[in-house]
Amino acid sequence: MPGIIDGLRITECAAFIACPYATMSLAQLGAEIIRIDPLAGGLDYRRWPVTATGRSLYWAGLNKGKKSVRIDLRSEEGRELALALITAPGAGGGIFATNLPASGWLDPEGLIRRRSDMIVATIVGNRDGSTALDYTINCAAGLPGITGPEGDGGPPINHVLPAWDLLTGLYLATALLAADRYRDRHGHGQRIQVALSDVAFAAVSNLGMLAELEINGRRRGRHGNHIYGAFGHDFATADGRRVMAAAVSIGQWRALVAATGIADWVESFEQASGTDLSREGDRFEARETILEWLAPWFAARTLDQVRSELDAQRACWGPYQDIEQMLAEDVRVAASSPLFEPVEHRAIGRMLTARTPLDFSAVEAVVPAGAPVLGADTDLVLSDVLGLDGSALGQLHDRGVVAGPDDA
């Protein structure tokens, strides 16, 4: 089934999250993605979580729907073969993404000499090429110090989501399509570089957090589970669950007030204090008061009751769920959801596998594919892309330059 970007072919030498996420996201839109990996797999080939037999569930999730070619990249012959794949002719091809050092045999200029319209995209930690990971950038972006219980001074709390990696991946996906569009119009390729740290610092700036200090001379404090600048907090229910309820817009505030029956308190409070809780800033300033009004309402109701009464008013809320609860209770995370499909992943097993979250009306969603076993597509790709015949392939295998599926 052709996807929305059918006809694009991207080769990749990459590990960890950002680069594989970029190309996986494009595979989900119909691009052909060819991973080129060393014989033993890349740096993240055994990254946790792993199965009982040592297969990485992390690697599987980030590389599903791609083709995998195993080449001895330490040998001159293997590198030549990889370079031939990366720079192979063909419309929609000639696109390469990596987070490996762009020096040496993968030097972008060298690739462009082999194919003049190459698009070569490199993800780096810092713009100067120095090492950085999501975790060593997040600490520098000011967030762990304002995460966690209200009041300053406690130790920093790292968040768990590798958000900068994921964002960098999607920036790269955008960049590859932008460069492809440019190549269509102007006939030439180019180098693209994106630094994880720039993604983080740009985001913090784009969200107004630098401006808070530069313009207002204030830096944001720690506000626990309160939503900054509006009202939103978590609440315990009668049956030991928790929910997050939010009132960012005036409509959401009215819905929450109506559902929980606090209108009289709101009115008295507004009169006594001269505030206007229909304004989000006023709600934020009165957050502890609002919390006190609402907590007993939630504490007196089960999760199901909360759901039914808040939904009746179209209030904005969500349940806290761990993965177990998510799979057991949430219809959005189920085989019946249009987002997921149970897929058999070779050497791993059957599991819910996500499609792209993007719905395009002109094409059907690409059916989720399993993760490749390392080297599963070596022969197919070398034959399809480079036209190698059985005899040539046999010799490459015999000399140990390439390998087939890692079924061990």
Place this chain on the structure above:
Amino acid sequence: MPGIIDGLRITECAAFIACPYATMSLAQLGAEIIRIDPLAGGLDYRRWPVTATGRSLYWAGLNKGKKSVRIDLRSEEGRELALALITAPGAGGGIFATNLPASGWLDPEGLIRRRSDMIVATIVGNRDGSTALDYTINCAAGLPGITGPEGDGGPPINHVLPAWDLLTGLYLATALLAADRYRDRHGHGQRIQVALSDVAFAAVSNLGMLAELEINGRRRGRHGNHIYGAFGHDFATADGRRVMAAAVSIGQWRALVAATGIADWVESFEQASGTDLSREGDRFEARETILEWLAPWFAARTLDQVRSELDAQRACWGPYQDIEQMLAEDVRVAASSPLFEPVEHRAIGRMLTARTPLDFSAVEAVVPAGAPVLGADTDLVLSDVLGLDGSALGQLHDRGVVAGPDDA
């Protein structure tokens, strides 16, 4: 200066983060973005943080580099005018992005009837159209329960970064370029929809977190500031600062061991325990031991000493910084950084303003522009795009259908 996607024109009716982030990111690549706002501004026009005069620094950051048109969208005439702008003819135009309800006057099918090759992108909370925000989705995606100090059972800790909003924005940016490519090839536009909740659930799945339960029967616990599945943690320095040090790859581990001089302890420990700390999973299992070895090394050194000794070995680490420290100390967040430029934002002031984090070798980076004052471009856009003359514009102003800059 033409950007990489020069020639694209996108109209937007949007509030909050995801949709504005999508189009702002494309403005940073050279697209022309026209915001259409109600006379009083959208739902987030006064969102915190705000300046002393009530200007939103949040809105400014998310809408910089766009044009702003103010129209009375409650009036039939104003809506007709907005629809004419959205569906105006012209190559590279006919692209519309919104997070407002797609029913009523903004119904995608209605837009497509006016311009047959329209690309109409809608961001929703949940796929079924029900309300959800970043905050009410994050709680459902399993992360707050595994954020914070080691050990289960404590209350959930929300992270502060609106990661799902930002990711949804970049998915949408990717989607708009994908649909533009499709339109170039096939001649027709389409509807695009993306749900915040699908972005979150897909990411959690793509990272292997659902598979951990489905395949391994385990769900991840709370591991404080430890990096899951490898080694990484925060450390206090002698001068009251903190740093994050990480060893995800074997190279990073060797660098950290060399810099901190713990090689003998590593060797004894490996012999006594039968583990191999060059394997990331073994490091994770031994994380508390490694933490004990390393903490005194950091505690005996100032931040500057840590920096110099870790950098000498090319170890992977980063300082914890609040916004004040970031602006005072970090060369990556400074007027001298290629990412930032001090820009005068009308009615707000001068502040560091981010470019796109994407570097394209074929074009120069688009110079960061300030945020528009609401309605700053009303006349210019109506004249450029719809060809209205001074008299027609004057009548629209007189009847209150449009308004110019909100300089109040």
